[in-house]
Amino acid sequence: MSWVKGLKCRECGRTYPKHALYVCEYCFGPLEVDYDYGRIKKALTRRKIEKRPKNMWRYRELLPIDKSPTDGLNSGFTPLIRAKNLAKVLGVKELYLKDDSTNHPTLSFKDRVVAVALSKAKEFGFKTVACASTGNLANSVSAQAAIANLERYIFIPADLELGKVIGTLIYQPTLIAVEGNYDQVNRLCSEIATKYKWAFVNINIRPYYAEGSKTFGYEIAEQLGWKAPKHIVVPCAGGSLITKIWKSLKEFKNIGLIDAIDTKIYAAQADGCAPIVTAIKENSEIIKPVKPHTIAKSLAIGNPADGIYAAETVKETGGWGEDVTDDEIVEAIKLLAVTEGVFTETAGGVTLGVAKKLIEQGRIPKDESIVVCITGNGLKTQEAVKDRIGRPIKIKPSIASFEEHVKK
Ligand SMILES: *Cc1c(COP(=O)(O)O)cnc(C)c1O
Ligand SMILES: [Zn+2]
8 A cells, every 4th residue: 555645846846756756857856755644644653563573664654665565674673772881981861872783684774775765666667776875875785686686786986995895796786886986976877877777776766765764763763762862963975864864753743653853963974074064064055065085985975965955954953063083983983882882884983973072062962862873884894993993912822822922
């Protein structure tokens, strides 16, 4: 059964049928999925959701597919961790990590968006899927398309981390490493998408794909006992996730699943690629594209497609934006590991580094609930930390050697 009325232009409100479309032909605004909220409100209750399997499809009515989901049946419902050790270090009372570094199957939040994109691509009858990626999307499209037996073309910047490259190649896609940055990869893919009849998950399927990110926000609210937190810190690349987390809370409020929202949302970027945070700080209505230079490669999008909406989200909620240096990213990755046992990738270092800064600045008060979004896994970006964590102590296999080198 479908709960979707069609597509709707975010800028001018013109409506479109639910096809593989993504821009308004009148004003070039992005198209968004338009739901029948009246019917969803009658159909969906907390109890009903709670009885369903613990995966992202428990919010099925709020996701844009017409038939039963076919992908990501084990994705989502990742832990919301009460981070007591980390809270003590930061001097705050109530701190949580929403931990998608454990997401199935490829250990990042991208498994959510890809699950929706592939389910939808199959409904449209596509046999080939593709994407332009900063790394995690490449992993997830490769893996989930392999499971679904779809042909797959993956485009990445040539300088990606080894873990992201191997974590893509293992699923045997056609992997194309483009000599350029993500923004150049994306531009190339837009051209390819108009020429070939492929489902580019983050281009021509984007309105559907992006909706998968809402499940990250639904889960935060459900796992807090059907309550929105006071503060959420979100890493930004293209700016879609942060926009959709805000949308997820508003939807839950509108259909009566949570009572109130009093949530401030904060954007986190690396200082080597911070076009969204810069716009927030300068209170600017436009996003000035930048040339990325940061170890947080998964966030290295210099010309973010949803940048303006990300900045709007922050403004609308009364949040703020901050950026961190490469050094601060590494320190935050290490801090998260030793306090909570979570090894996050560079994007998680950005988020925690920014959260720490905002707490120190007094922008996030110490006595209110805070959720830090951990979106990816540290085993994929080992280059970032490998020279900053010491080395093993090498010994001979004897007690004498042990005592000589360790227990001196
Ligand atoms: C893609 C990605 C993001 C940001 O997503 P956007 O929706 O493009 O802002 C955050 N964290 C990780 C690990 C990612 O791979
Ligand atoms: Zn329009």
